[in-house]
Amino acid sequence: MNKNNISKVIQICFILLGFIIPISIAATNILLVIIVLLWLLEGGIKQKLVVISNSYWSISLFTLILLYFAGMFWGQNHDNALWEFQRLSLLLVFPIFITLKLKKQTICNATVAFLLSTFISALLAIAINNNIILPLGKYISVISESSRNSAFISYNYHNLLLSFSFLISLYILIEKKTKYRYLLILCCFVYSISIFTEPGRAGQLLFNFFGLFYIFYYNKYRLLRLVILVLLLFGFQWVIYNTTTVYKNRINKLSNVIKNNGNNEQGKADDIRYVFFRETSKSIMDKPFFGHGTGSFSTIFEEQVKSGHDFKEHITPHNNYLFVFFELGLLGLISFLFIFYFQIKELLKLKDAAHRVVLPLSFMFLMLIDSYFFIFILTITYIYLYTIYTKY
Numbered sequence: 001m002n003k004n005n006i007s008k009v010i011q012i013c014f015i016l017l018g019f020i021i022p023i024s025i026a027a028t029n030i031l032l033v034i035i036v037l038l039w040l041l042e043g044g045i046k047q048k049l050v051v052i053s054n055s056y057w058s059i060s061l062f063t064l065i066l067l068y069f070a071g072m073f074w075g076q077n078h079d080n081a082l083w084e085f086q087r088l089s090l091l092l093v094f095p096i097f098i099t100l101k102l103k104k105q106t107i108c109n110a111t112v113a114f115l116l117s118t119f120i121s122a123l124l125a126i127a128i129n130n131n132i133i134l135p136l137g138k139y140i141s142v143i144s145e146s147s148r149n150s151a152f153i154s155y156n157y158h159n160l161l162l163s164f165s166f167l168i169s170l171y172i173l174i175e176k177k178t179k180y181r182y183l184l185i186l187c188c189f190v191y192s193i194s195i196f197t198e199p200g201r202a203g204q205l206l207f208n209f210f211g212l213f214y215i216f217y218y219n220k221y222r223l224l225r226l227v228i229l230v231l232l233l234f235g236f237q238w239v240i241y242n243t244t245t246v247y248k249n250r251i252n253k254l255s256n257v258i259k260n261n262g263n264n265e266q267g268k269a270d271d272i273r274y275v276f277f278r279e280t281s282k283s284i285m286d287k288p289f290f291g292h293g294t295g296s297f298s299t300i301f302e303e304q305v306k307s308g309h310d311f312k313e314h315i316t317p318h319n320n321y322l323f324v325f326f327e328l329g330l331l332g333l334i335s336f337l338f339i340f341y342f343q344i345k346e347l348l349k350l351k352d353a354a355h356r357v358v359l360p361l362s363f364m365f366l367m368l369i370d371s372y373f374f375i376f377i378l379t380i381t382y383i384y385l386y387t388i389y390t391k392y
Contacts, residue, residue, distance in 0.1 A: 006042045010035060011106040018113035021381055022121050022161050023152045024142075028380060032093055039096055048099040057342035058095045064335040065091065067328050068294050075293020075327075077300055080315050084295055087374040090383075097387045107392045111168060114384070118165040119187050121158060122194035124151040129197055150198055157377045159203025160366070162191045164385060167210045167362070171355050174214070196240045196247050201254065202369050204247070206362060208233070213358055276317035279305050284325050291329035316374060320367035323374075336373075340364050347389065356389045 013035050020027045039048075052058045065088050072078055102110075127133045128151065136152065137145030143152060150158035169184045169191070178184070195203050211233050219226035240247050283292065283300065292300060298315045316323045325333045340360045347356040363372065363382050372378040 003042060006038050007101065010038050010042070010100060011103060013038070014100065014102060014106055015109045015113050017384060018110040019117045021114065021377070021384060022117045022158070025153070025376060026142075028377075032090075032380070035100075036093065036096060039100070048096075051099050052095040055095065055098060055342075055346075057339050057346065058098070060335050060338035060342060061091055061094060064324075064328075064332065064339065067332045067335060071291065071294030071328050071332070073293075074290050075287075075296045077296040078293060079295055079299045080297070081295030083315060084374065087376065087379070090376060090379055093380075094383050094386075097383055098390065100387070100391075102387075102391050104392070107388055110384075111388060111392075115165050115169060115187060118161050119190060121151040121153075122162055122190045125155075125158065125194045125198060126190070150194070153377060155198045156200040156202060157375070159195050159198060159200035160206060160372075160378060161381060162195050163203045163206035163210065164362075164381065166191045166195075166207060167358065168385075170210065170214060174218070175352065175355065192236075197244050199246055199250060201250055202366060204250075205369070206366065208237075209362060209365060210358070217354060272314070273318050275305070276314075276319065277322065280317045280319070280322045280326050284322070287329060288325075289329045289331065291325065291327045291332060294327055297323060297326055316371035318370045320371045320373050323371045343386065350390070359385055359389050 013031055017028065017031045017035070020031060068084060068088055072081060124133070124136065128135055135145060135149060137143045137149065143149070146154070148154045148156075152158075153161075166188055169187050172178060173181060173184050173188070192207065195207050212230070215226060215229045215233065219229060241251060242248070279301065280297075283304075286292075297317065301314070301317075317326065321333065321336070324336045328335075340363070343360045344357050347353055347360070350356055359382075366372050366378075372382075
């Protein structure tokens, strides 16, 4: 296969990947393997490695991975190291993607494919939640029948992908002259309904983050209009709160935890996220420079923290910064932060920089809520969207 044919197949696979990410982890893995193999067959490895080595965020990424290997030589517990290395291996795709020679039309088609896939997912989720159709696992055996699934994937990941789709649609609507304005408005509406009629606070928070960003960005010198739009955004929240049981219960539960300084209902254990933050912060101070070692978090918590919670299934503290700091110490945390620092610097040099940097900033915000850098579907979504944001 000559280079031209390889390039054509790469373009097709990249577009297909945008459609598949919100639907199937297994198919996403297959496409990633195909793209990596084609990348190798395409040749020009030396030139590609030069591009990667000139990228400061790539160097920071490799430094972080090396620190995880080094973390196997300190600390006494490494029970979950294999789980972490499996997820870290996905990050090796990131530098490869920045060297892909993607055509402008490929980027456009990939964006459409991603938006179309999330739109279909949102429609199906709405239909399932309103008992119009049964969960998809009832019809298609390869789809899990888990109660956590919205359409194809778990509700908390589904909501986040819809929020990113909402961001992209909003940007195109505002900044680009397109004949598909009404279709994009419909997409935004469907994304919003799906996000707020399902569990998953992270997607709802991200939706508000994007909404507030655009309100302030375009109305910073128009105070009255800014106030009106902010009120409309929170008015929308109020309507959803009073008409949607799921959203209302989520808000009430969160409000109760905040009011009671981390306590749940009377007689129950403290909120697990509150426990994670409190106890992880204490443990970090014991070994602040090197940390407790790779794969140590879950075992140490299970052995040392007595709070009424079972930590066996909680491999991370639901906060990526605390997780890296706990296991790799200050060196690891700095390397981790440098990845996003240099990515933001890279995006600031491009046209529409303010719109582009929203992507890494929003992902950094999300990592305060959970360890999304170690969650396959969110990591590959970020890699994919970052590739689009840098190449379009």
